[in-house]
Amino acid sequence: xxxxxxxxxxxxxxxxxxxxxxxxxxxxxxxxxxxxxxxxxxxxxxxxxxxxxxxxxxxxxxxxxxxxxxxxxxxxxxxxxxxxxxxxxxxxxxxxxxxxxxxxxxxxxxxxxxxxxxxxxxxxxxxxxxxxxxxxxxxxxxxxxxxxxxxxxxxxxxxxxxxxxxxxxxxxxxxxxxxxxxxxxxxxxxxxxxxxxxxxxxxxxxxxxxxxxxxxxxxxxxxxxxxxxxxxxxxxxxxxxxxxxxxxxxxxxxxxxxxxxxxxxxxxxxxxxxxxxxxxxxxxxxx
Amino acid sequence: xxxxxxxxxxxxxxxxxxxxxxxxxxxxxxxxxxxxxxxxxxxxxxxxxxxxxxxxxxxxxxxxxxxxxxxxxxxxxxxxxxxxxxxxxxxxxxxxxxxxxxxxxxxxxxxxxxxxxxxxxxxxxxxxxxxxxxxxxxxxxxxxxxxxxxxxxxxxxxxxxxxxxxxxxxxxxxxxxxxxxxxxxxxxxxxxxxxxxxxxxxxxxxxxxxxxxxxxxxxxxxxxxxxxxxxxxxxxxxxxxxxxxxxxxxxxxxxxxxxxxxxxxxxxxxxxxxxxxxxxxxxxxxxxxxxxxxxxxxxxxxxxxxxxxxxxxxxxxxxxxxxxxxxxxxxxxxxxxxxxxxxxxxxxxxx
Amino acid sequence: xxxxxxxxxxxxxxxxxxxxxxxxxxxxxxxxxxxxxxxxxxxxxxxxxxxxxxxxxxxxxxxxxxxxxxxxxxxxxxxxxxxxxxxxxxxxxxxxxxxxxxxxxxxxxxxxxxxxxxxxxxxxxxxxxxxxxxxxxxxxxxxxxxxxxxxxxxxxxxxxxxxxxxxxxxxxxxxxxxxxxxxxxxxxxxxxxxxxxxxxxxxxxxxxxxxxxxxxxxxxxxxxxxxxxxxxxxxxxxxxxxxxxxxxxxxxxxxxxxxxxxxxxxxxxxxxxxxxxxxxxxxxxxxxxxxxxxxx
Numbered sequence: 001x002x003x004x005x006x007x008x009x010x011x012x013x014x015x016x017x018x019x020x021x022x023x024x025x026x027x028x029x030x031x032x033x034x035x036x037x038x039x040x041x042x043x044x045x046x047x048x049x050x051x052x053x054x055x056x057x058x059x060x061x062x063x064x065x066x067x068x069x070x071x072x073x074x075x076x077x078x079x080x081x082x083x084x085x086x087x088x089x090x091x092x093x094x095x096x097x098x099x100x101x102x103x104x105x106x107x108x109x110x111x112x113x114x115x116x117x118x119x120x121x122x123x124x125x126x127x128x129x130x131x132x133x134x135x136x137x138x139x140x141x142x143x144x145x146x147x148x149x150x151x152x153x154x155x156x157x158x159x160x161x162x163x164x165x166x167x168x169x170x171x172x173x174x175x176x177x178x179x180x181x182x183x184x185x186x187x188x189x190x191x192x193x194x195x196x197x198x199x200x201x202x203x204x205x206x207x208x209x210x211x212x213x214x215x216x217x218x219x220x221x222x223x224x225x226x227x228x229x230x231x232x233x234x235x236x237x238x239x240x241x242x243x244x245x246x247x248x249x250x251x252x253x254x255x256x257x258x259x260x261x262x263x264x265x266x267x268x269x270x271x272x273x274x275x276x277x278x279x280x281x282x283x284x285x286x287x
Numbered sequence: 288x289x290x291x292x293x294x295x296x297x298x299x300x301x302x303x304x305x306x307x308x309x310x311x312x313x314x315x316x317x318x319x320x321x322x323x324x325x326x327x328x329x330x331x332x333x334x335x336x337x338x339x340x341x342x343x344x345x346x347x348x349x350x351x352x353x354x355x356x357x358x359x360x361x362x363x364x365x366x367x368x369x370x371x372x373x374x375x376x377x378x379x380x381x382x383x384x385x386x387x388x389x390x391x392x393x394x395x396x397x398x399x400x401x402x403x404x405x406x407x408x409x410x411x412x413x414x415x416x417x418x419x420x421x422x423x424x425x426x427x428x429x430x431x432x433x434x435x436x437x438x439x440x441x442x443x444x445x446x447x448x449x450x451x452x453x454x455x456x457x458x459x460x461x462x463x464x465x466x467x468x469x470x471x472x473x474x475x476x477x478x479x480x481x482x483x484x485x486x487x488x489x490x491x492x493x494x495x496x497x498x499x500x501x502x503x504x505x506x507x508x509x510x511x512x513x514x515x516x517x518x519x520x521x522x523x524x525x526x527x528x529x530x531x532x533x534x535x536x537x538x539x540x541x542x543x544x545x546x547x548x549x550x551x552x553x554x555x556x557x558x559x560x561x562x563x564x565x566x567x568x569x570x571x572x573x574x575x576x577x578x579x580x581x582x583x584x585x586x587x588x589x590x591x592x593x594x595x596x597x598x599x600x601x602x603x604x605x606x607x608x609x610x611x612x613x614x615x616x617x618x619x620x621x622x623x624x625x626x627x628x629x630x631x632x633x634x635x636x637x638x
Numbered sequence: 639x640x641x642x643x644x645x646x647x648x649x650x651x652x653x654x655x656x657x658x659x660x661x662x663x664x665x666x667x668x669x670x671x672x673x674x675x676x677x678x679x680x681x682x683x684x685x686x687x688x689x690x691x692x693x694x695x696x697x698x699x700x701x702x703x704x705x706x707x708x709x710x711x712x713x714x715x716x717x718x719x720x721x722x723x724x725x726x727x728x729x730x731x732x733x734x735x736x737x738x739x740x741x742x743x744x745x746x747x748x749x750x751x752x753x754x755x756x757x758x759x760x761x762x763x764x765x766x767x768x769x770x771x772x773x774x775x776x777x778x779x780x781x782x783x784x785x786x787x788x789x790x791x792x793x794x795x796x797x798x799x800x801x802x803x804x805x806x807x808x809x810x811x812x813x814x815x816x817x818x819x820x821x822x823x824x825x826x827x828x829x830x831x832x833x834x835x836x837x838x839x840x841x842x843x844x845x846x847x848x849x850x851x852x853x854x855x856x857x858x859x860x861x862x863x864x865x866x867x868x869x870x871x872x873x874x875x876x877x878x879x880x881x882x883x884x885x886x887x888x889x890x891x892x893x894x895x896x897x898x899x900x901x902x903x904x905x906x907x908x909x910x911x912x913x914x915x916x917x918x919x920x921x922x923x924x925x926x927x928x929x930x931x932x933x934x
Contacts, residue, residue, distance in 0.1 A: 018338045018358045019824060020834030025737035032730045033752050036802055040767035041755075043777055047770050086676045093673040097666060105673065107913055108681045114909040114916075115685070116863025117761075118883035119902040122890045123684035126691060126899075134683070159680050191661060220760025222866035223883065227890065240762035244870060247766060256770070259763045266758040338825050358828045365829045371822035375844040384840075385830030440830055 044263070047256040059257040064233050065242065069261060072239040075150055076218030079157035080165075083214050084207060087165025092199075094166070095173040113163040117223025124156050125227035148230025153238060156224045161214030168210040169203060176202050205280045212273040216266040288349055288362075288443035288476050289314055290335065295344035297330055304330045305342070306500035312478065312493075317470050319491030320480045323523065327500040328480045329448055335478065336363050336446050348443065361444075364437030364475075368449035370429045372421035378432050379417040382407055385440035407435040410469065427458040434466075438473065447479035451486060463490050484524045488512060496520050498635065519635035521561045521627060528567075528603045530560045530596070532628065539628060541576060542600075546623045552630045559628065564591060566625035567605035575620040578603060580613055594621065685906065692903035695896040703889075703897035704904065711877050712885035712901075715793065719881065720861040722797045723804060727857055728850060731808035736842075739816040740824070753809050756802055764802045765870025768795060772871075791873035796881060799867040804860045808853030811923070815849040816842075818924060848922040855919065859912040863905060 051059065059065060093099075094106050112120065128135040129147035138146055146152050176199065184198045222240040229236045239258055246255035290312040297305040305327045312318055322328045333339045335346060337358045346353040353361060373381050382404045386395055395403070408414060411431035421429055430450065437445060450466070451459040467490055470477055481487050487494045488508040496503045496511065496519075504516035515521040533540040534553050539560060540546065546560070581602070582593030592613065594603040605621060607613055661669075693700055703709060734753065738746060756764065772779045772789040782789055789795045823845060827837040843850075865883040872879040880888060882905055889898035 018340050018828065019740045019821060020828075021736060021838070022741050022743075025733045026741070026743065029730065029734040029737050029749065032733070033749070036798070036805065037752050037755055039777075040764075040771050040802070043770035044763075044767045086672070089669055090673045090676060093669045096661075097670055099670045101674070105677050107917060108677055108685070110913050110916070111681050111685055111909065114859050114863075114912050116865060116883045116886075116902075116905045116909065118865040118886045119688060119863070119905050119909075120684055121865075122886060122898055122902060123688045123691075125890075126895065127684060127687050159684065162680055216758055220763065222760065222762045222869070227887075240760050240866065243762050243766055247769060247870070252770070252775075255766060259760075259766055262760055263758070263763055266760070267755075270754065270758045336825075336829060338829075358825075359831045359833065361829070363829050365826055367822045367826065369822065371826045373823060373827075373841055373844070375847075384827065384832070388827070388830055388832035388836055436826075436830070 044256060044259060047252055048260045051253050051257060055253060056257060059254050060261070062254075064237070065239075065254075065258060067234045068237050068239040068242040069258070071150055071153060071236065072219050072262070073265065075154040076157055076161075076215050076221075078154050079161050079218050080211050080215040082154075082158050083161045083165035084211050087162065087210055087214075088169055088203060088207065091166045091169035091173055095170055109163055109166045111163075112159050112161075112224075117160075117221070118227075120159060120224040121156070121227035124152075124159065124224065128152055128155060128228055147228050148232065149236055152228040152230070153225050153236060156228050157218035157221060160221050160224050161218050164213040164217060165210040168206050168213065172203055172206040173199075205277065208276055209273050212269050216269045219266055220262060289347075290444060290476065290478075291345075291347040291350075292335075293345040293347070295331075295334060295342055295346060297327075297334060297339060297342045304500050305334065307344070308500075308502055309344075310495065310502070310505065312476065314476055315474050316476055317467075317490065317492045318478045319487035319494045320478060320497060321482070321484060321487040321494055321523075322497035323482055325499075326497040328482075328497045331497070332446050332448055332478065332480050335444070336365055337361050362440070362442050364440065364442030364445040366430070366433045366437050366445075366447045366450055368452045370421075370433040370453075372429055372432055372436075374421050377418050377420055378408070378413060378424070379404055381421070381432055382435045382439050384436060403439065407439055410438070410472075411435040412465075425458075426454045427462055430454065430462060434469070438475075443476065445475050445477040447477065449481055450479050451483075452481070459486075466490065488524070496523065498523075503635075515627065517633040517635055518559070518561055518627075518629045521629075526564050526591075526604055528562045528564075528601075530562060530601055530603065530623075530626075532558050532560045534558045534628065541623075544576070551628045553628045554630075559634070560623070560626050561629065562603065562623065562626040564604045564606045566623060567594070567603055568622050568624055569605070569607070569619055570622040571620065575622045576603075577618065578621055579618045580615050583613070583615065585609060688899055688902050688906045691895065691899035694899070699896050700900045700903075703894070703900040706897075708877050708880065709885060709901055712880045712882045715796070715880070716862055716882045718793060719796050719800055720858055723800045723861045724808075724854055724857050726801060727805045727808045728854060730805055731812045731850070731853060732843075732846075734809050735812035735816045735846075736838075738813055740821055750813075753806050753813075756804075756806050759802075761803055761864065761866025762870055765799050765867035768799055768802070768867075768871050772798075790871055791875065791879055793879070795871040796868050796879065799871045800861050800864050803864050803867050804857045807856045807860060808850070811849045811853045812846055815846055815923070819845055848919055852916070852919045852923060855912060855915050859909060862908055 090105075090109070094102060094109075125147060126132050128138075130136065130139055130145055132147065135145070135147045138144055144151065146155060180198055180202070181194055184194045189197065220240060222238070225238055226241055229238055229241075231237050231241055239262055243255045243258050243262075246252075246258065290310070292308055292310040294307045294309050295305060296303065296307055308331060320328045320331060330339065334342055335353075337353065337356065340354070348356065348361065373384065376384070383400050386400045386403060389395065404417075408417060411434055413428060413431055413435070416424065416428065416432075421432065424432065430453075434447075434450075451462055454462065463486060479490070488511065491508060493506070494508055494511045495505045496516075498519045504511060504520045506514075506516075511520065512524055515524060521527055530541065532546065533542075534551060534555050534557075536555065537551050538545055539551055539558075541560075551558075577597040578594035579597060580592055581595045584591055586606075588609060589606045590609045590611070590613075592605050592607055594605060595601075596603060597618070603621070734749070737743075738749060769776065769790060771777050772782065772795060774780070774783070774790075779790065787794070789798065823841050824837050827841045828834075832840070863883055864881075865887070868881055869884060869887070872881065872884060874880065874884060874888065882901060886898050886902050886905070889895075889901065
């Protein structure tokens with residue numbers, strides 16, 4: 001495989017480049033992406049386009065669909081909020097303090113990312129099911145059932161979103177470490193003031209990113225959730241599972257409609273953070 | 288090798304980065320391309336090297352259109368500001384890279400490669416460092432490896448982009464002298480790019496000053512300093528002050544006093560006189576400008592004074608003996624012994 | 639003025655220490671306690687329970703569930719899938735990174751967006767769109783089944799689903815690293831007379847080898863563990879299209895909890911090993927390259 005662009009490509013009127021391999025690398029990447037991503041996405045779009053307006057209304061007004069979407073997005077939102085509180089605390093403690101077990105805890109943060117979702121799913125389910133050790137204890141102490149309820153779904157999504165929240169904030173905190181804080185301290189700012197004026201504003205852009213990533217990932221999560229959710233229709237049935245159920249019923253229109261809604265929400269979420277980050281970069285003056 | 292550029296122009300979108308540049312560079316010359324950042328000097332170098340391939344105009348290597356030559360066939364030795372040493376290769380392998388990349392008849396035996404590489408390592412004074420990785424070298428050493436690597440393939444043309452830009456002042460001065468001596472020994476046509484006027488004037492046989500993509504002046508270092516072709520060159524090379532003057536019949540007037548100043552090509556009317564510190568001398572008596580001292584800083588054996596022309600007509604600088612008893616607030620008169628008034632076509636907006 | 643500077647420089651023995659040494663001991667204790675508590679409940683406990691449950695019925699049950707025929711088959715299938723997915727994604731990652739970082743061309747942001755897309759797509763949706771293409775009533779399904787090629791409910795479908803979910807994990811760090819390294823090394827090699835292939839193999843590839851390995855590691859881990867997307871396209875045929883995670887699910891749903899956790903503990907051990915390697919590799923990569931799911 002030679003990386004030199006073929007002569008015929010070169011004379012095709014494109015500006016000539018000093019670096020070889022343009023045609024080959026771009027061509028291969030485009031074909032690969034078209035096959036792996038574009039074609040399936042186009043199939044989804046085509047399938048969704050077969051639904052007319054009334055069809056959409058019909059699919060999306062089904063209260064089982066509504067409650068599934070509500071559950072997926074609602075619990076993802078709630079989990080992202082929880083991570084937005086605990087994520088910065090963990091990131092701050094892991095970056096700034098030296099304490100026993102710090103390295104181990106730091107490594108643990110990546111577990112939800114590395115652990116296969118099905119493994120996490122059965123682990124959470126056996127812990128928090130009403131008969132599981134944690135589930136039983138919480139039920140007895142607080143009278144709250146975790147497993148097989150939306151609360152269980154939320155718990156699983158907190159687990160899933162945790163690495164995003166902590167890992168997005170850590171590098172920012174590390175950069176912040178020392179100089180800016182020291183400068184503020186030398187200028188006579190007290191601790192609360194440094195927190196309010198230096199640490200939190202510097203963290204804000206990363207926190208928005210952490211929140212959005214945690215939310216987008218949580219809304220689409222399947223493996224870690226289905227075991228602990230119990231999957232009772234209209235109570236603890238998540239949207240991805242409903243897609244699978246519709247597919248098994250051969251109801252492609254119904255499945256596509258839910259898939260499109262989910263895709264649009266997570267896509268707009270990612271587009272929003274990209275725009276937001278571009279805005280922040282421009283405001284802070286680096287391109 | 289003889290290099291010719293014929294109205295070479297390079298645009299990025301609507302921005303013209305290199306604008307109608309024509310040059311003839313003779314075999315064996317050591318040429319410095321000098322300009323502020325954004326003047327197009329690095330792009331010019333990349334065009335010559337063949338790294339940028341879309342441009343208007345012609346680039347000729349020994350009379351042959353270089354657009355016909357692939358990057359590999361140009362025979363150009365390149366040294367980047369950050370050296371671009373191959374991090375995973377030892378010094379020896381870095382220098383040998385070009386020799387080993389040869390194929391067919393020009394391929395060398397490994398004994399020959401070893402001999403040539405050792406020769407070059409000797410030339411750049413890095414004996415004993417052959418087995419180091421680039422990460423284990425100082426900036427100056429890396430720079431010399433990069434040079435040896437470029438010289439290994441016996442390039443027809445050696446191109447250096449800000450060769451000393453990443454080094455500290457001491458190393459920079461040493462390497463400059465050393466590069467000069469390497470050039471004298473190898474006699475290879477060499478072009479380097481720099482934003483440091485001192486470096487360009489000290490190192491090059493010939494300096495090409497660039498501004499906004501155009502060549503402002505192309506001359507030997509003496510001409511560049513003594514006879515800058517435009518107000519831009521005047522201000523970019525060395526210290527410069529500007530005094531508002533009037534031109535009447537080719538003579539330079541400051542308010543009601545005629546200044547001693549050489550020939551003036553400018554039309555009658557208001558103009559700007561460009562001065563260097565050495566063009567200002569303290570005098571007693573007529574034909575002079577009243578000034579007061581507003582600043583002073585030590586430069587080597589001399590003290591450079593900041594002078595304000597009394598009446599708010601601008602500022603001047605002059606050099607005085609470090610020991611001279613001059614204080615801030617002192618008032619005296621000065622005489623102008625030189626300087627340049629540029630015709631409108633040679634004037635550039637101040638930096 | 640100058641004296642002040644000298645004094646203050648000497649008076650700062652803790653310059654290197656984080657200024658948050660300024661947080662009071664109570665706050666400090668409180669924050670560390672929260673961190674310990676939160677991470678233990680959310681992460682450590684589930685990880686621990688996997689191993690505890692795996693051995694709950696003794697090591698003989700543990701071992702026999704690991705060497706059962708279905709488990710071994712699932713392991714073999716998972717390894718096969720990974721063996722296709724990782725090299726394919728590596729070649730794609732190198733190719734995409736080369737095109738995106740060495741050249742300027744219109745449509746670059748579109749290509750970058752497409753590479754980011756899988757992060758925004760639920761794994762289930764990823765599997766579902768493949769069903770739309772390769773299913774019996776899909777675009778390519780009928781044509782391929784005429785030709786005797788079975789994609790859905792067989793290995794090719796699982797490979798495709800896994801590729802969809804994992805390819806950015808290799809492409810992303812490569813693009814970030816090659817962008818930060820620029821083109822000067824390659825330009826130097828080319829000007830020294832090296833051809834394109836030689837430049838790529840002897841200069842570019844060694845420069846990005848750690849990032850490639852890093853991406854490959856994450857991609858391997860995810861290929862082993864991918865569940866949602868594979869679940870949709872595989873058809874759950876035991877001993878035929880069940881990968882390891884699907885096998886875990888099947889065992890768990892059959893109420894063979896100990897066996898499910900035995901297989902799960904194998905996957906969890908792999909995850910822990912992956913993290914150790916990841917930690918080692920991250921020290922060799924500049925900031926901003928690591929973190930496969932971090933946005934640009």
